Amino acid sequence: MNGSLLLDTNALIYLSKGQIEILDILKKYSNIYISAITKMEVLGFHFENDNERKTIEKIVNTFEIIHTNNEITDLTILYRKNKKIKIPDAIILATAKYKKAHLLTANYKDFKNIDKAVNIIQLTV
16 A cells, blocks of 8 residues: 545545445555545435435545645635636645545546646546
């Protein structure tokens, strides 16, 4: 295990549905995070049943939540000024950079060519 990983919202959803294995991720990374915005996005979803909601809550509570701070805010502003990127995605990317973490996402195109210092890992299911 080495390095850090930030999970995008869609990665959490795939984890909850069993489409990716959490153990595979835990074997590869010593630090796994989610952004506070990711927590808001995923838990703000209308769940079809209580079991689905409980599974997502359990997964979210497994990882350290990174809240925004001045550095993340400034990076988010910079990303928005320089490229067309949605605010939630900009916050997630800024959080990955702040934590010096790779970003695991199924939406590679949302993050590509914005900050080459952040390694974007394309999630395929």
